[in-house]
Amino acid sequence: MSRFIVRRLLSTIPTLFVIVTLSFFLIRLAPGGPFAREKKVPPEILENLMKAYHMDEPLVKQYLRYVGGVLKLDLGPSFKYKDQTVNKLLGVTFPVSLTLGIISLAAATFLGTLVGIISALKQNKWQDYAAMSVAVLGISIPLFVVGPILMLVFALWLKWLPTSGWITSRAGLATLVLPVITLMLPPFAYIARLSRGSIIEVIRSDYVRTARAKGLSEKVVIAKHVLKGALLPVVTYLGPAFAGIVTGSVVVEKIFDIPGIGKIFVQSAFNRDYTLIMGDVILYSVILISANFIVDILYGILDPRISYK
Amino acid sequence: MKRIFTVLLLVLIAFNAFATGEKEGQGVEFIMNNGTEPASLDPSNISGVPEHHIYMAIFEGLVIYDPKTSLAAPGVAESWTVSPDSTQITFKLRKEAVWSDGTPITAKTVVDSWLRTLAPETAAEYAYMITMTVKGAEAYNEGKGPASGVAIRALDDRTFQVDLVGPMPYAVDMMAHYAFAILPMHVIAKYGNNWIKPGNMVSNGAFVLESWKPQESLTVVKNPKYWDTANVRLNKITFLPIEDRLTAYNKFKAGEIDWADGIPLELVDEIKLRPDYQVSPQVGTYYYIFNMTRKPFDNPKVRKALTMALNMQDLVSKITKGGQLPTRSMVPAMAGYTPAQGVAYNPEEAKKLLAEAGYPGGKNFPKVTILYNTLDAHKKIAEWVQESWKQVLGITSISLTNQEWGTFLDTRQNLHDFDISRAGWIGDYLDPNTFLDMFMSTSGLNDGLYNNPEFDRLVRQAASMPAGKARMDTLRKAEEQLMTVDQHVITFYHYVNQDMIDLTKWDGWYPNPLGSHEWKFIGPKK
Secondary structure (H helix, E strand, O other): HHHHHHHHHHHHHHHHHHHHHHHHHHHHHHHOOOOOOOOOHHHHHHHHHHOOOOOOOOOHHHHHHHHHHHHHHOOOOOOOOOOEEEHHHHHHHHHHHHHHHHHHHHHHHHHHHHHHHHHHHHHHHHHHHHHHHHHHHHHOOHHHHHHHHHHHHHHHHHOOOOOOEEEEEEOHHHHHHHHHHHHHHHHHHHHHHHHHHHHHHHHHHHHHHHHHOOOOOOHHHHHHHHHHHHHHHHHHHHHHHHHHHHHHHHHHHOOOOOOOOHHHHHHHHHOOOOHHHHHHHHHHHHHHHHHHHHHHHHHHHHHOOOOOO | OOHHHHHHHHHHHHHHHHHHOOOOOOOOEEEEEEOOOOOOOOOOOOOOHHHHHHHHHHOOOEEEEOOOOOOOOOEEEEEEEEEOOOOOEEEEEOOOHHHHHOOOHHHHHHHHHHHHHHHHOOOOOOOHHOOOEEEEHHHHHOOOOOOOHHEEEEEOOOOEEEEEEEOOOHHHHHHHHHHHHOOHHHHHHHHHHHHHOOOOOOOOOOOEEEEEOOOEEEEEOOOOOOOOOOHHOOOOEEEEOOOOOHHHHHHHHHHOEEEEEOHHHHHHHHHOOOOOEEEEEEEEEEEEOOOOOOOOOOHHHHHHHHHHHHOOHHHHHHHHOOEEEEEEOOOOOOEEEEEOOOOOOOEEEEEEHHHOOHHHHHHHOOEEEEEEEEHHHHHHHHHHHHHHHHHHHOOOEEEEEEEOOHHHHHHHHOOOOOOOOEEEOOOOOOOOOEEEEEEEOOOOOOOOOOOHHHHHHHHHHHHOOOHHHHHHHHHHHHHHHHHHHOEEEEEEEEEEEEEEEEEOOOOOOOOOOOOOOOOOHHHHHO
């Protein structure tokens, strides 16, 4: 197991290196640049700007300079937010998305699994149909529809909750409610359907039949035998879902004005904020790779058929 | 299940009580949606409207914007005199003007500040505002001349003098712009680029920086050291960087913010009925550029026919609907200037001209593309244009292409790879020149490659003329060449400022042409 972990950890280094290299050159291929404006910057001033950001140097030199910085964990200054470094921007925005993401995903996993179990156990009864209808809605209604509707109902009509903002604002924790509900809907729905399907499958398997034949109570059978096997697909899904959700949802962060990383991710691409895009890409890659890595390890724990040598 | 709902409801109510509980007893606080995160607070480094809003709260230049006219009003300078030939301005600084740490602001501070913005290593985008105004500034900014060559000087502690590149009647008004900011050089010397961090930052405006949570909010509080602090009526201003205009509008409706700069365009029908919707003319023009090097746009008859086929009144009343002002001119109306006009809407004449140009009934009209940047509002206008040309002129060979902002700018400005392109221009100062000199054949902003020696000559001639009717007439003649003779661009409308603010609650906020609202004048209505 430990050898496997070390091997996997080592293999992430070349992966990250390829990602950094490809992204560095690809974003520079995009037309325009960080200093493109409707009122075009005069050439002399552009020259000063290019010099200030070392963009007058050959591309390879810029690349080596950047990689040198990354190795020292210095992601450089932002092109757009001139008073901030990329480290600072990611340091401020990532914890926000992480908090929102973890709460949403935890809620989605808990509720999704619960609904999945109920549906599976009450297969083809009204509880099952009701739960699965909600799940279909959750998957099919886009966030940019759900968000504003929730805001309209709970903030503007009922006035129970603030329209937007983050927990550090005056409205405090109340700001979490609507974005968490919005953000958790798709993973909740997905997990509910996924767990329902796999529970139904596992429930009919031989080892569950054996457990029942042994005379175990239904509760023990479900908790000890069915769930362990049935949760595997959910765990598989949780890895990439975690990476996706904690790196920020552009839509939810925009609608609810949440100072997270999702908002700046997209904006940095439009702004051609080269260093910030790179920072985002590196962070996203690290999280995705780590999440998959953790899922692999969890697999070993949950599924006795898998062993790492 | 019931129990769960009860608990949830209680939690919600508790949150709500918490949310509203703190709101009281804050003094006069004002919250605005600033539209986006400020790129910087360093006046030498800023270049946008959101940054300008914050700049106006925490800094003050020699002059500020008059809240009603957008023209120069006294700031750190209590008065100024302009030489008879309009080439030299002498400012008298007020002696009570100090930094928020008590350090006095002298004429030398102004000299050092402008030189910092001009220094090539500062890489200030808006340094060009100084280089196009102040003698010797361009050479220094380009690294071709010494700092001592910049014609600005401190005659004594309270007298600052500047020589202009020529007679520039609008120079004083331009100096309210942040490019001409006065900077706390003693703090910059101490902290370098970190001088703008809360704790280090020293400023001289009506407010000082209290906190800055990137991407979340920026708060300023009243500056007790400000020379006119007795007349400042707000205690605190919070700037929010909400990009989604629907969210900002909902926040405004819920009473969570006091001023939203901009509105969600999709709700314009609902919004324009509200009494707290403020709409006012802006010094800006929405237009399409013809690429003069491409056929068939090298023929003025084609350019005029296409323009004549568009009913701009229809456009603003049915498509844009936000109170925009339909126009046939490039330059918006300004004091002392009557804009020259291009052709008017006239479908019959348009058909005739197009036939004369060799395309009767739109037959054989070459395939051309309208280029615009990806945005729903631009798309709607482009589709309207396409449809109008089809209906009126029978042209069916127009296609539309949208590109993401950065790509679009590159295509239009650097590659000039377009037939017809969307453009928009907002004036930096109140003078027709800011709408005209970009079309000179030598200008880097001349995206449609317009080349008319007579136009160039007139703009150049106006640049050397003193303020007055003769200069305005010369500029008008130049616009006549651009619009009436050549119809190089199709102008659709002049922009309007669209704001949500309840003026029965606040005063000191006036609609003005540059949309510049100096904070010191804003306060609760008594």
